[in-house]
Amino acid sequence: MDLYAFPPIAAVLDGAYALLMGLSDLLQPLAGASSAAFAIVLVTLAVRAALIPVGIxxxxxxxxxARLAPRLAELQRTHQDNPERLQREMMALYAEEGTTPFAGCLPMLVQIPVVSVIYALFILPVIAGHPNELLTHTLFGVPLGSSLAGSIAAGTVTPATIAVFGAVVLLIALVGEVTRRAFRPVAAAGAASAPTGSGTADVAGTTGSPAQVPGIAGMQHVLGLLQFVTAVVAMFVPLAAGIYLLVTVAWTLGQRLVLRRRYPAAPSTMPPALPA
Known part of the structure; x- marks a missing residue:
C-alpha cells in the first residue's frame, strides 16, 4: 500500500505542494531558479514563529x-540504593511542579510532521495525481530533491553538490556546537564549586550538579547529541529538507538566547561564555 496515496495524507501533500508552488512563483522575480528554496525558508520561519509559545x-x-536541581540531588542521595523509588519520587516532584524532564523535546517533536511533508514533497514524482514540478527547482544548480548520500551512491555528485551540501551540513554542525556550549548546564543557585578536576559540585550537601541529576543529565546529553545527529541526517535527506533543518536549528539557537535572558535557568549564575 502506498502511504502517500492515502486520501488524508494525499490531501495534506497536495495543499503543501500548492503552498510551496505559490510562494515559489511569487519569489521567482527575486530569486530566480532558487525561488523554491527561499519558499522553504519562509515556510520554516512561519512554522517556527507559530511555535514561539512552545519555546516560551x-x-x-x-x-x-534548574530550581529543582537541589531537591533532585537530595532525592538521588536518599534513594540511591532504590532506583525504582528514585524514579517515582522524581516523577512525583516534576508533576508537583507542572513540568517534565522531557519538555525540551516538544518543539522538535512538533516539527516532525512538517519535516516529513517537506521530505515527501521532494522525493515523489507525482503529488495527488499530478506531476511534481518542485523537483525541477534547484539551489545554486543542485536539485532540491537530491541528497548528498544519494548522489554519491549514484555517481552523480558534482562540485556544486559537495559545496552546497557541505555548507548546509557544516552550518548545522556549527550552530549545534554553539548551542551546546552556550547552554551547558550550570550549577544551581547557591551551589558551591567542587575542587578543580572533580567534575562535580556540592549541592545541598550532596554530590551532583544539575548536570549530574538523573533525568537532567540524560536529557541534556541527548539534546546535545541531537544537534549533531541533525547534521548527519542532512546528508541523507533531500536538499529541501536540509534547508529546513538548517533554518530551524538557527532559529532555535536565536530563540533560546533571547528566552534565556527573559527566563534564566539559574538566576544567580551567569551562563558560561563561549571560548574566544
Whole structure:
C-alpha cells in the first residue's frame, strides 16, 4: 500500500505542494531558479514563529528544572540504593511542579510532521495525481530533491553538490556546537564549586550538579547529541529538507538566547561564555 496515496495524507501533500508552488512563483522575480528554496525558508520561519509559545513554555520548564536541581540531588542521595523509588519520587516532584524532564523535546517533536511533508514533497514524482514540478527547482544548480548520500551512491555528485551540501551540513554542525556550549548546564543557585578536576559540585550537601541529576543529565546529553545527529541526517535527506533543518536549528539557537535572558535557568549564575 502506498502511504502517500492515502486520501488524508494525499490531501495534506497536495495543499503543501500548492503552498510551496505559490510562494515559489511569487519569489521567482527575486530569486530566480532558487525561488523554491527561499519558499522553504519562509515556510520554516512561519512554522517556527507559530511555535514561539512552545519555546516560551520550554524556557520556563528549563528554569523550573534548574530550581529543582537541589531537591533532585537530595532525592538521588536518599534513594540511591532504590532506583525504582528514585524514579517515582522524581516523577512525583516534576508533576508537583507542572513540568517534565522531557519538555525540551516538544518543539522538535512538533516539527516532525512538517519535516516529513517537506521530505515527501521532494522525493515523489507525482503529488495527488499530478506531476511534481518542485523537483525541477534547484539551489545554486543542485536539485532540491537530491541528497548528498544519494548522489554519491549514484555517481552523480558534482562540485556544486559537495559545496552546497557541505555548507548546509557544516552550518548545522556549527550552530549545534554553539548551542551546546552556550547552554551547558550550570550549577544551581547557591551551589558551591567542587575542587578543580572533580567534575562535580556540592549541592545541598550532596554530590551532583544539575548536570549530574538523573533525568537532567540524560536529557541534556541527548539534546546535545541531537544537534549533531541533525547534521548527519542532512546528508541523507533531500536538499529541501536540509534547508529546513538548517533554518530551524538557527532559529532555535536565536530563540533560546533571547528566552534565556527573559527566563534564566539559574538566576544567580551567569551562563558560561563561549571560548574566544
Amino acid at each position: 513554555a520550554q524556557a520556563k520548564a528549563e528554569r523550573t528544572r
